[in-house]
Amino acid sequence: MTFVERRGTMAQDGPHSQTIAVIGGGIAGLTAALEAAETGYDVILIEKEPALGGRVTRLNRYFPKFCHPTCGLEINYQRLRKNPRVKVLTMHEVVAVDGEKGNYTITAKKLPRFVNEKCTACGECGKVCETEIDDPYNYGMSKVKAARLPHEHAWPMRYVIDPVVKGTDDQKRIEEACKYGAVDFSEEEEEVTINAGAIVWATGWRPYDARKLETYHYDSSPDIINNVEMERLANHDGPTGGKVVRPSNGEPAKKVALIQCAGSRDVNHLPYCSMICCLASLKHAAYVLEQYEDAEVHMYYIDIRAHDKMQTFYERLKVDPRLKFIKSKPAEIGLGEDGRPYVKGERTIDRELYCESYDLVVLATGMEPEAKGVDIKGDVVKDEDGFVLALEGEDGGQFSCGVAAGPFDVALSTMSGTAAALKAIQAVGAR
Template identity: 50%
Template sequence: MSEAIATSQTILVVGGGISGMTAALEAAEVGKPVILVEKSPSLGGRVSQLHRYFPKLCVPSCGIEINLRRLKANPRVRVLTLTEVVGIEGGPGDYRVRLRTRPRYVTEDCTACGACAEVVEAEFEDEFQLGLGRRKGAYLPHPMAFPQRYVIDPRILGSEDAERAKAACRYGAIDLDMRESEATVNVGAIIWATGWRPYDADRIQPYGHDRYADVVTNMEFERMADPMGPTGGRIQRPSTGEPPRRIAFIQCAGSRDVNHLKHCSRICCMATLKQTHYVREALGEDVEMDIYYIDIRAIDRLDDFHRAVRRDPKIRFIKSKVANITRGDDGRVVLHGVDTEGYRRYAEPYDLVVLATGMEPAVKASELPVAVAGNEHGFIERDPANGAIFAAGCAEDALDVNRAAQSATAAALRAIQVVNRAAGTEG
């Protein structure tokens, strides 16, 4: 293990998504040294997988690019990718944190030219595309990846593919002898911003996500609609590749359900309303869409967005919790349930079904390498017993992008107060 680095004035931010980047920048731009660690090969987190934000429908790359520019320009932020926290000791103003970094097998000499990927033959499921596409064994995680450096998948080590990749690099940037390393850092405060993961739709057995190709999740639909996604932005039936003419969106798929996620994830209603715009833009005015919902939770200015969708004559809002999904004789998927406003039983066929699955913390409070207070949903609660470990973004609660950034700013301010007190600059 390497010698300890950093000081009690340093703030450690765990997680390189929008919340982690926001917290790191807020702290660094008031003069605090920051270490930002991310377990994947690049920053960006879940937001980088979205096609657009609501309600303005702008592309997330805009916000991410601004943050990346700020990070690149700020020498106070040290970014460590492929790195995880494996141990925490100490207390406020004096934490000793053990970090473990996995090898990228590519050095900082990489220019992201892509020559290594061109000669590698092995392919694997693409994590960024949620398994909907495939990538090479030498790959750039995504177009906006930071650092803009390729990664060698460890599964090709020792193969001819790995040697071909190394030989193809004109800059000598591929080092197949890289090894996992550990370091201990001393920090004054910790911001935990590990974000969220979509609830596993395969666990909602009546909806058949694991059986029917034409039943997809809202995050899978985001990737489908993105021009940089696995279908090049074509919204299509996965089973046939044809454009769907009738689409169903099912709200609260697994959410507000004692058998799955008890809480409301707050983003699902707006995500669906946003995705109806994707359909209109990509497939025109003839596509019919039905939204099955318990209630629509669109507050503040977002209600205007909701009302605009309701004015579309070919979008129906059906107040019902879908009971189950089957496959019809014509190959389409069929939704079964009861319309609770008219108490009408239905068996409606669709070309494509989108499940608005909720969010759960990517790392639950009970899974942290140190004891912190957590609620029944796994989110980290604010509690004096946590010391100077502060949750940010969706590690703290189910939040949309705007509120996650606000949460991150608040966490940064709390961390700054702790390190200021440790330095005696605040009473």
């Protein structure tokens, strides 16, 4: 072998990185990142939103324990605070990945936050900011100042400013209000590249667009909402302070319909079962039953899929006479003449046709993988629905966990996040 050839080989091999990049800072990604870091590996955690926590931070409670997601997240943030091995990049949206095991190049769009790390979260910018935007934390169900802390449990605890204020009087006011030199409107969207030896996809999910379910007329009434909006409605820091009310008029939502498989198990929409919706809806039933003694909740379903330990949860709720289970996939939902949404279809058990009015209709929309639109090259598999899977066997350096990998619940997400951490460690060379 000549010298040149040897150099050539080296160049081909490239620098071998032992850093693990985790894409997505939701519960699966956080778990993967922390488990790897606590085992002694360097991790870059890449999140596109201004704060970590992903979907779960927007949930009110977890099934079946009825505990709050922020409780587990708080522990994870404590772990993160104490672990210098994890580098967190927020507002970085991964657009492409290329390369091979030991040497990946991740291209990310760095979105302007207009607030740098000097921010103390004192809140002065928010006080002077006059522009309001639809609050992305509440899925647009409420307004929020354009300069804001993403939410009360935001990590990092740092403000973010929406680009709409750029060039307005608000910009000047905000700049003047900040005493810590933390506001920086010169930030521009830029492309950055990140190198890593292994990649864990933890990009999670988004709710299936209910507008695509044409016969459910999601847009016809604010009282027809989806399941993630229901979580916000029941959450103490949601748009109603935790009161389950009709978004149209603020009146109590006592008669509530929960519609299963809004998108899932449907070859015209999402062919798979999203796994979590039945249990989430049972939880939603409990929210309503808890708040109103004279509540009436109807759960429309094809099958109640209370998997593994969750059956107990279902059995425990089933006995409440105010909760009725109707085996039917509603054919049509719309706004009735009385201003309330109606649900229409066939009750399959007794073959009766029904058309019932409700205060609130909650569509249990399924989970659609966020990775659907990302350009992923190389040693990884993306299935028809957009789920990402590692190569079979032991060759690849890209792995996945959480809903990036399939329709999982949180317990499966943390499990797969931990497993993905091990796979990534094995890929970069266990030591």
